[in-house]
Amino acid sequence: MKETSDPFLEKLLNDSSFQNWAKNNNKNDVAFWNSWIKHNPDKLEIVFTAKSIVVGISFDQKLANKDHVNDKLNAVLNEIHLKNSKNSKTPPKKSNLKVYAIVSFLALALLAITFVFKALSANHINYKTGYGETLNLKLSDGTLVVLNGNSEISYEKYNPRDVSLKGEAYFKVKPIYSTHAKFWVNTPDLKVEVHGTQFNVSSRKNKTDVILDEGSIKLLLKNGENKQMMPGEFVSYSDEKITHQKINKAIKYSSWREGTYIFNNTPLVEVMKYVEDTYGFSSEFKDPKIKELIISGGIPNENLNICLSAIQKSSGIDIIIEEDKLLISLTNNH
Amino acid sequence: MNISPEKSTWFLFVQGDLNVFSSLFKGYYPILHNYGLKISENVSLTEDCLQDFFLYLYENRENLGEVNNVKSYLFVSFRRAIFKKLKKERIFTDFEEDFEFSKNFEFSPEEIAIQKEFSSLQKNTIAFILNDLSVREKEVVYLKYYSNLKTNDVSEVMGISYQSVLNTLQKAFVKLRAAAEKELIEAVLKN
Numbered sequence: 089m090k091e092t093s094d095p096f097l098e099k100l101l102n103d104s105s106f107q108n109w110a111k112n113n114n115k116n117d118v119a120f121w122n123s124w125i126k127h128n129p130d131k132l133e134i135v136f137t138a139k140s141i142v143v144g145i146s147f148d149q150k151l152a153n154k155d156h157v158n159d160k161l162n163a164v165l166n167e168i169h170l171k172n173s174k175n176s177k178t179p180p181k182k183s184n185l186k187v188y189a190i191v192s193f194l195a196l197a198l199l200a201i202t203f204v205f206k207a208l209s210a211n212h213i214n215y216k217t218g219y220g221e222t223l224n225l226k227l228s229d230g231t232l233v234v235l236n237g238n239s240e241i242s243y244e245k246y247n248p249r250d251v252s253l254k255g256e257a258y259f260k261v262k263p264i265y266s267t268h269a270k271f272w273v274n275t276p277d278l279k280v281e282v283h284g285t286q287f288n289v290s291s292r293k294n295k296t297d298v299i300l301d302e303g304s305i306k307l308l309l310k311n312g313e314n315k316q317m318m319p320g321e322f323v324s325y326s327d328e329k330i331t332h333q334k335i336n337k338a339i340k341y342s343s344w345r346e347g348t349y350i351f352n353n354t355p356l357v358e359v360m361k362y363v364e365d366t367y368g369f370s371s372e373f374k375d376p377k378i379k380e381l382i383i384s385g386g387i388p389n390e391n392l393n394i395c396l397s398a399i400q401k402s403s404g405i406d407i408i409i410e411e412d413k414l415l416i417s418l419t420n421n422h
Numbered sequence: 423m424n425i426s427p428e429k430s431t432w433f434l435f436v437q438g439d440l441n442v443f444s445s446l447f448k449g450y451y452p453i454l455h456n457y458g459l460k461i462s463e464n465v466s467l468t469e470d471c472l473q474d475f476f477l478y479l480y481e482n483r484e485n486l487g488e489v490n491n492v493k494s495y496l497f498v499s500f501r502r503a504i505f506k507k508l509k510k511e512r513i514f515t516d517f518e519e520d521f522e523f524s525k526n527f528e529f530s531p532e533e534i535a536i537q538k539e540f541s542s543l544q545k546n547t548i549a550f551i552l553n554d555l556s557v558r559e560k561e562v563v564y565l566k567y568y569s570n571l572k573t574n575d576v577s578e579v580m581g582i583s584y585q586s587v588l589n590t591l592q593k594a595f596v597k598l599r600a601a602a603e604k605e606l607i608e609a610v611l612k613n
Contacts, residue, residue: 098588101573139539140595144567145548146535151452160469161447164476165440171481385428391441394434401430 100138110142214242219367230262237366256290277325279308292365295326349387356381367392374417436483454500471507494575527560542605562590
């Protein structure tokens with residue numbers, strides 16, 4: 089390949105104002121470049137080629153599905169464990185029959201208890217996640233639910249399309265075309281009415297947030313009002329107060345499903361709120377100024393320690409865990 | 423000092439944290455899987471290679487050297503791994519050179535999404551124009567827009583200069599734009 093790309097093309101591609109014009113992002117930049125083009129008609133061809141390069145071609149990604157990825161991950165993890173146990177120098181402990189007997193007796197007893205308990209509560213189905221744990225569920229009607237940490241979902245066995253939610257969950261509702269059967273999510277503040285669609289519901293601290301990814305849903309608010317939502321919209325409802333807005337596409341609100349929180353110029357105080365809700369801590373800021381520190385990027389959420397150390401490293405703060413509190417202060421060497 | 427979450431994730435991975443390893447695996451397996459399929463057109467070879475690749479990463483995590491950009495690092499090293507495997511399987515005797523002449527990296531019309539920029543073009547036409555590029559050029563387009571790598575990272579992954587990447591992009595889009603204009607003019611004439 090030749091090594092002579094047009095330096096002007098390169099200049100355009102690296103100019104953030106030009107990128108804004110190409111993506112129609114910023115009024116000032118759009119106005120500036122539109123008038124620039126009028127005055128430089130000889131550059132028309134290269135400007136529009138550069139625009140095409142910035143906008144690009146979009147592809148429908150055909151990617152390996154989640155189950156497949158999880159299977160492969162488990163295979164690799166098994167191999168890692170196998171090699172680790174081979175490498176470890178400690179000889180295997182001699183089996184102790186007595187201990188085994190007690191353990192297996194306890195396990196059996198526990199199994200029996202759960203069985204009886206399940207039989208008694210067979211009609212009421214309930215799933216609960218601990219702090220920092222996420223759970224993938226498939227309801228009997230085919231609806232997929234991802235339950236975030238510190239959350240709970242319950243429904244009657246005969247009606248999996250009417251669920252109650254505490255905390256946060258992402259729903260991919262299976263449409264039933266033949267009967268147009270609706271699907272409901274109940275929170276203390278409102279009721280979400282759906283046909284088939286994808287959306288996120290978060291209900292914590294007397295407030296419910298709903299984000300709609302696909303399809304259309306109706307909210308039946310506690311104050312008796314109804315609200316229709318369109319894809320890409322965000323509704324927050326608490327104490328009879330409602331905010332309804334189009335969300336910024338760059339922020340992936342439902343990103344916790346992927347094992348990462350994505351933050352986009354988010355103040356630390358907001359980030360910590362998310363951590364508090366998922367892991368059940370309260371946070372205490374040593375200096376109110378710290379609250380305004382801005383965080384951008386992905387924070388892994390699968391485990392509290394990773395999550396905290398990612399936040400600490402990306403914002404230059406120290407977080408100390410004291411019982412159920414997170415004490416936040418600036419790192420000393422600042 | 424500003425350490426990106428990406429760097430701290432990598433740091434924890436190097437420390438041997440299996441949770442972080444699992445997140446990396448889940449995050450990158452699907453896109454590398456697709457990339458491997460485009461290169462080799464062979465499902466079992468791609469999956470074997472990915473399995474070995476992630477295991478290798480974990481076992482050698484302390485000797486991987488400095489990693490500044492996890493995504494382009496994984497693309498570079500996986501690309502190397504799959505070419506090595508293809509060579510071993512004697513699919514290509516001189517893998518990189520034969521690869522130039524192979525028919526791989528085809529785009530199917532089903533993979534093309536609705537376009538903002540070339541709305542007048544049929545998916546078939548876009549796929550046809552892209553497939554007319556050389557294998558290397560198709561790989562540039564793939565990495566830039568399918569895998570969403572930055573232009574710098576594309577040049578790093580493929581081991582070619584930044585200028586070559588730009589030339590390729592320019593070539594592809596000049597063709598697409600010409601086709602789109604032709605289509606528009608024809609539509610106007612028909613009416």
